Amino acid sequence: MARRYVSIKEVAARAGVSFQTASKVLNGGNVRVSAETATRIMAVAKSLGYRPNTIARSLVRRTTGTIGLIASDATDVAISHFSVSVEQAARRRGYAVLVGHLAADGADGADIVRMLIERRVDGVIAAAPQVEDDSEVAQLLRTYVPAVSLHHVPGGQVPVVGSNQGETGRLATEHLISHGHRLIGSVTGPFRRRVVRSRLRGYEATLLAHDMEPHEDLVVEADWTPGGAAAATRLLLERVPETTAIFVHNDAMAIGVLSEVAATGRRVPADVAVVSCDDMPFAEYLTPALSTVRVPLGATGERAVDLLLQSITGTAVSAEPLLLPVELINRSSCGCADPAAGGRMTRRPHDEMTR
Amino acid sequence: MARRYVSIKEVAARAGVSFQTASKVLNGGNVRVSAETATRIMAVAKSLGYRPNTIARSLVRRTTGTIGLIASDATDVAISHFSVSVEQAARRRGYAVLVGHLAADGADGADIVRMLIERRVDGVIAAAPQVEDDSEVAQLLRTYVPAVSLHHVPGGQVPVVGSNQGETGRLATEHLISHGHRLIGSVTGPFRRRVVRSRLRGYEATLLAHDMEPHEDLVVEADWTPGGAAAATRLLLERVPETTAIFVHNDAMAIGVLSEVAATGRRVPADVAVVSCDDMPFAEYLTPALSTVRVPLGATGERAVDLLLQSITGTAVSAEPLLLPVELINRSSCGCADPAAGGRMTRRPHDEMTR
DNA sequence: TTGTAGGCGTTATCAC
DNA sequence: GTGATAACGCCTACAA
Numbered sequence: 001m002a003r004r005y006v007s008i009k010e011v012a013a014r015a016g017v018s019f020q021t022a023s024k025v026l027n028g029g030n031v032r033v034s035a036e037t038a039t040r041i042m043a044v045a046k047s048l049g050y051r052p053n054t055i056a057r058s059l060v061r062r063t064t065g066t067i068g069l070i071a072s073d074a075t076d077v078a079i080s081h082f083s084v085s086v087e088q089a090a091r092r093r094g095y096a097v098l099v100g101h102l103a104a105d106g107a108d109g110a111d112i113v114r115m116l117i118e119r120r121v122d123g124v125i126a127a128a129p130q131v132e133d134d135s136e137v138a139q140l141l142r143t144y145v146p147a148v149s150l151h152h153v154p155g156g157q158v159p160v161v162g163s164n165q166g167e168t169g170r171l172a173t174e175h176l177i178s179h180g181h182r183l184i185g186s187v188t189g190p191f192r193r194r195v196v197r198s199r200l201r202g203y204e205a206t207l208l209a210h211d212m213e214p215h216e217d218l219v220v221e222a223d224w225t226p227g228g229a230a231a232a233t234r235l236l237l238e239r240v241p242e243t244t245a246i247f248v249h250n251d252a253m254a255i256g257v258l259s260e261v262a263a264t265g266r267r268v269p270a271d272v273a274v275v276s277c278d279d280m281p282f283a284e285y286l287t288p289a290l291s292t293v294r295v296p297l298g299a300t301g302e303r304a305v306d307l308l309l310q311s312i313t314g315t316a317v318s319a320e321p322l323l324l325p326v327e328l329i330n331r332s333s334c335g336c337a338d339p340a341a342g343g344r345m346t347r348r349p350h351d352e353m354t355r
Numbered sequence: 356m357a358r359r360y361v362s363i364k365e366v367a368a369r370a371g372v373s374f375q376t377a378s379k380v381l382n383g384g385n386v387r388v389s390a391e392t393a394t395r396i397m398a399v400a401k402s403l404g405y406r407p408n409t410i411a412r413s414l415v416r417r418t419t420g421t422i423g424l425i426a427s428d429a430t431d432v433a434i435s436h437f438s439v440s441v442e443q444a445a446r447r448r449g450y451a452v453l454v455g456h457l458a459a460d461g462a463d464g465a466d467i468v469r470m471l472i473e474r475r476v477d478g479v480i481a482a483a484p485q486v487e488d489d490s491e492v493a494q495l496l497r498t499y500v501p502a503v504s505l506h507h508v509p510g511g512q513v514p515v516v517g518s519n520q521g522e523t524g525r526l527a528t529e530h531l532i533s534h535g536h537r538l539i540g541s542v543t544g545p546f547r548r549r550v551v552r553s554r555l556r557g558y559e560a561t562l563l564a565h566d567m568e569p570h571e572d573l574v575v576e577a578d579w580t581p582g583g584a585a586a587a588t589r590l591l592l593e594r595v596p597e598t599t600a601i602f603v604h605n606d607a608m609a610i611g612v613l614s615e616v617a618a619t620g621r622r623v624p625a626d627v628a629v630v631s632c633d634d635m636p637f638a639e640y641l642t643p644a645l646s647t648v649r650v651p652l653g654a655t656g657e658r659a660v661d662l663l664l665q666s667i668t669g670t671a672v673s674a675e676p677l678l679l680p681v682e683l684i685n686r687s688s689c690g691c692a693d694p695a696a697g698g699r700m701t702r703r704p705h706d707e708m709t710r
Numbered sequence: 711t712t713g714t715a716g717g718c719g720t721t722a723t724c725a726c
Numbered sequence: 727g728t729g730a731t732a733a734c735g736c737c738t739a740c741a742a
Contacts, residue, residue, distance in 0.1 A: 005475075005499075049498065049499075051469070051472050051473050051499070052473055053473070053475060054473045054474050054475070055410055055413045055414050055419065055474070055475050056414055058410045059408075059410050059411055059414055064410065066453070066474070073439045073443075074432075074435045074436040074438070074439040075636065077429070077432060077435070080429045080432070080435040081429040083429070084428045084429040084456045087454055087455065087456050088428075088456055088458065091455065091463075091466075091467070091470065096453055096455075096470055096471075096474055097453065097454055097455075098421070098451055098452065098453050098454075099442055099452055099453075099454050100442065100446065100451075100452075101439045101442050101443055103443065108446075111446075112446070114406070115446065115451055116451075117406050118406050118407055118408070118409045119409050119410070119421070119451055120360075120408060120409070120410050143404065144360075144404075144406070225636065226636060226637045226639075226640035227636070227639075227640065230640055252636075252637060255637045255640045255641060256637075256640045258640075258642055259640040259641065259642050259644070262642050281430065281580065281581060281582070281607075282581045282607060282610045282611075284581075284582075285581035285582065285585060285610045285611045285613075285614040286610060286614065287613055287614050287617050287642065289614075
């Protein structure tokens, strides 16, 4: 239980040099130091278990090599995936990540950002839909630290990365229409979210393009959770029992939709076809395998980090949202899987058994 | 784009006092300063948008108010839940959380810990099964920083929090036996994990207690993923087609099990009953609703934080693992749900629609 | 090739 | 009540 860090001064003392010299060689730069003193210093550092104190370093360098991540809680699996990819990408580039997860009511956004700011993160990535409503968060972000967001931030000025949500709605709807569906319902996230509105716009535009009239009874708001989606589905099928297809806004809700459709005695896809969004790893193993528009969350995380680092180093960052392409993954829940493939169109090899 | 932090010296200057005085009042302590200077200083600080630089503070205080979290990637939903609860609990207690997510191959554990150590976190929580194998991580943890782990750490000396895994295996198995099952298979996580071995011990002990002989053909190793579990299930049902029940080691894998059982033409629970572990939010919305042994991940996260903070403040921490109780949640996948309840025994109210 | 001086923003301990 | 002095561990000139 030593628990005492050795400082560069001790290393220097043991090596018989001044601590500034030690600093030079320990910081890697091939500064003018004789090879032998260098190796001696390195050896001592190693034997003493020297770990640079980045706190002290940050103080003088005025950057911490740390970025902040403000994310929603674990209920949103998609955001978890995004967060992980952000952290891994950041670390690959030499940055550490300080996280804050919003409470379920989303009330502590500003607290989180303040925490990040006081710890002097070099930048912040926001991955929490709730921040769309939080002007205090927006204000803090705008005045104190470079930021990138997965969602629109009130007042703008914060670059947005994400994927083409209108296209997501269009792809799903187009596909269902091409299968002959005419009464296509939708179980959505909260209406006030831009993602939701964009997807809905894609959905409606596609209906109109096929001479079909969108009807508000067919669109039911839910809350991204399976439970909320199940309730919404019940409502939808009560209002419009003839519904033959449902476009769901995420895979977690799709679980609830499948459950409730079954509970009403209907079969998927025979009676009701389902297409979702996200393509989480479990999607292809639902019964029936879920057709879904794949949202490239991993790639989005990396782009978010890249963008943020650019913005940190002062490179101008486009004000236009950076939108990554989405792709429809066709499985059986929409009725078009190849039966020969055992009810699944695609099956990815599963991860190595490393854990 | 000011992006320049105002220091306490500037605040002091504008308020016409020395920066030491400003420091006193800004740190809240009711130190001997006249009420009026105090309010003046506060006012100036506010108007200037002063945010304390915790980097500098950490340097002198020799603690950062930050804990490190080393976690596996997002494939493990249960760990995501744990991580979120850790972060929220830590923040409630005034601590920030620096995270690192292990790569899929788990090879970068030591890199993550070094990153945390160099940033001088006050303690570390490990929530990655892979660390059970990583003696370098163990060594770093032991020599540099107080730690608490969700899993056993090589060499011991790191307190463990978790839940009673043997009991988990026992509860599930006992329940299936009580329903008359005699050929109970198990789709498990990787055998080398302690969780897995403990659950398996509970399973076997329970079989033996009922005069049933465990058989290795009935136990198939998988990798925590739906895909791996589907493959394992196929194998299990090929080896022992008469299997009438399956005990799965997590809810994500249960999705794969349900899928594969259906793919072989069997019905759940009529032909094969399924009981799982975790009780993730989606479990009750699977079709059929999943019976599962609830693992209290949120509570575990809080206990982990409490334990770590104790250990940081020097309070002696028990070497015995702290085990939280588990509970069987009975739904329809094991065949004992109340049909009147629409195939589900329990249904929790879903979250508020705040996102 | 190596060492010296100064400073990063803060807190802590004492004088005044 | 308030301010001066020192220190936290490190880095960046610049001087020797």
